[in-house]
Amino acid sequence: MARARDESSPLFAGNAAGTLRLIFYLALAMVLMVLDHRNNWLWRMRYTASMVVEPVYRLAGLPAVGIRTASVAFADRQRLTEQNQRLREDLLLANAKLNRMGAVAVQNERLKQLLDTQHSLELNVQLAHVIGVDLGAYRYQLTLNVGARDGVKPGQPVIDAHGVMGQIKEVLPTTSVVMLITDPSHAIPVVIARSGLRTVAYGSRESGQLSLPNIPLAADVRVGDHLLTSGLGGRFPPGFPVGDVRSVAPSSTGMFQAAQADPAADIDRSEDVLLLHDQAEPDGPPAPITPMGPPADLAPPVETVPAASSSQAGAFVKKPSAPASADSSGGPP
Amino acid sequence: MSRQRLSRWWFIGTLVFALLSMLVPLPGVLEPFKPYWPALILLYWCLESEDRVTLGMAFTLGLAADLLNGVVLGEQAMRLCALVFIALRFRSRLRFFPMWQQTLAVLALLLNDRILLLVVRVLAGASLPPAAWWISPFVGAALWPFLFLLLDDLRARLRIQ
Numbered sequence: 001m002a003r004a005r006d007e008s009s010p011l012f013a014g015n016a017a018g019t020l021r022l023i024f025y026l027a028l029a030m031v032l033m034v035l036d037h038r039n040n041w042l043w044r045m046r047y048t049a050s051m052v053v054e055p056v057y058r059l060a061g062l063p064a065v066g067i068r069t070a071s072v073a074f075a076d077r078q079r080l081t082e083q084n085q086r087l088r089e090d091l092l093l094a095n096a097k098l099n100r101m102g103a104v105a106v107q108n109e110r111l112k113q114l115l116d117t118q119h120s121l122e123l124n125v126q127l128a129h130v131i132g133v134d135l136g137a138y139r140y141q142l143t144l145n146v147g148a149r150d151g152v153k154p155g156q157p158v159i160d161a162h163g164v165m166g167q168i169k170e171v172l173p174t175t176s177v178v179m180l181i182t183d184p185s186h187a188i189p190v191v192i193a194r195s196g197l198r199t200v201a202y203g204s205r206e207s208g209q210l211s212l213p214n215i216p217l218a219a220d221v222r223v224g225d226h227l228l229t230s231g232l233g234g235r236f237p238p239g240f241p242v243g244d245v246r247s248v249a250p251s252s253t254g255m256f257q258a259a260q261a262d263p264a265a266d267i268d269r270s271e272d273v274l275l276l277h278d279q280a281e282p283d284g285p286p287a288p289i290t291p292m293g294p295p296a297d298l299a300p301p302v303e304t305v306p307a308a309s310s311s312q313a314g315a316f317v318k319k320p321s322a323p324a325s326a327d328s329s330g331g332p333p
Numbered sequence: 334m335s336r337q338r339l340s341r342w343w344f345i346g347t348l349v350f351a352l353l354s355m356l357v358p359l360p361g362v363l364e365p366f367k368p369y370w371p372a373l374i375l376l377y378w379c380l381e382s383e384d385r386v387t388l389g390m391a392f393t394l395g396l397a398a399d400l401l402n403g404v405v406l407g408e409q410a411m412r413l414c415a416l417v418f419i420a421l422r423f424r425s426r427l428r429f430f431p432m433w434q435q436t437l438a439v440l441a442l443l444l445n446d447r448i449l450l451l452v453v454r455v456l457a458g459a460s461l462p463p464a465a466w467w468i469s470p471f472v473g474a475a476l477w478p479f480l481f482l483l484l485d486d487l488r489a490r491l492r493i494q
Contacts, residue, residue, distance in 0.1 A: 025389070026411055033411070132357075132358045205461075
């Protein structure tokens with residue numbers, strides 16, 4: 001018995017049948033990969049398989065939840081007291097600011113009505129929790145505990161208390177995946193708060209940073225400048241903090257300045273995030289008919305949403321070196 | 334009879350555990366140190382029993398991992414197939430290696446796996462990963478002796494063939 005088994009698996013020779021099977025499976029895998037890359041089948045399969053996938057996510061997220069709970073349970077009194085004190089102060093400060101802003105907001109609303117525009121300072125948001133699941137691909141994604149059943153749609157901006165985090169990339173029935181603004185294939189139109197310069201911030205390959213590769217040489221950019229969303233492109237509403245400029249240097253080509261920025265949002269630490277519901281109306285003139293960026297067959301179906309007709313600038317941009325379409329389209333900031 | 338059933342459930346249980354561990358996040362600092370669990374567990378079963386792990390099984394497990402991870406469908410299926418094929422072909426030799434040699438072999442297999450992954454990612458148009466990305470195979474290889482001994486011990490205790 002044992003001897004027969006030994007003969008069937010000799011020390012050196014491999015059998016041709018095994019190699020054939022390997023080739024078959026490798027070819028199958030490659031065909032799958034190509035088809036999936038071209039047609040994006042996987043997400044449709046994932047959507048149908050979500051009955052299985054989502055409980056697994058919850059299960060895999062349990063240790064993170066447990067650690068969080070334990071850290072609260074075992075945190076010493078001193079630290080909790082300090083934290084409480086700090087939060088109280090923050091709240092007081094925020095309330096004071098809000099009270100002052102309240103009057104301004106009312107005034108703004110009245111003036112806007114006089115000007116007959118639709119923009120509103122009201123935020124229509126939805127709270128979501130981050131599920132601690134590691135999706136592998138270099139950590140540029142988050143998983144949230146809300147999905148299609150809660151009315152989440154791809155493209156919705158995600159913010160936290162400090163600034164913009166990213167946008168919804170894929171939606172499953174009860175979970176959704178966020179593409180972070182630090183993803184190298186993500187771009188967000190920004191305006192520099194001090195000078196009003198409009199440009200585009202891409203995700204950077206250095207983890208957790210933003211890069212602004214094409215700022216005109218003559219433009220006034222300094223370290224410490226605040227970046228806000230410009231609202232161009234219509235995907236992100238204007239006026240949300242995006243990041244702070246950390247370094248400015250001439251780019252390697254010498255034709256632009258390149259800046260690095262730290263995101264304003266706590267990208268690694270946020271546990272609760274806000275989903276913005278009413279997508280802002282695009283500022284500025286309508287986008288050109290042939291937008292820059294990925295080929296049209298890769299783009300999300302924009303024809304169905306008239307308000308998002310110019311959403312290409314905020315959407316996925318494949319090449320960081322592509323000239324920014326949002327940069328050239330004018331309009332008051 | 335029930336022994337056989339137990340052994341099957343034990344096998345499936347370890348694979349499910351591998352998939353779950355793949356998904357469990359680590360704190361940011363430890364993130365690059367996370368080993369590729371499905372590969373390690375599959376390698377163990379390759380060496381442990383002859384006919385339990387087949388290429389088709391590795392392919393299916395890879396597809397499941399792809400579904401869970403949301404990467405391109407077929408990526409991990411291909412990687413695990415290649416891994417299992419090499420492991421099965423050299424199984425008789427790997428089994429009788431001393432532990433340190435076995436660990437080196439596992440390291441080579443995991444590095445090969447990472448290179449395959451890199452090729453797939455680059456062909457799909459992703460950017461090159463940071464240097465810390467290459468730590469994972471070394472951690473996997475360092476964990477291998479412990480994993481092997483632990484699983485072997487558990488198997489002996491449960492008296493599974």
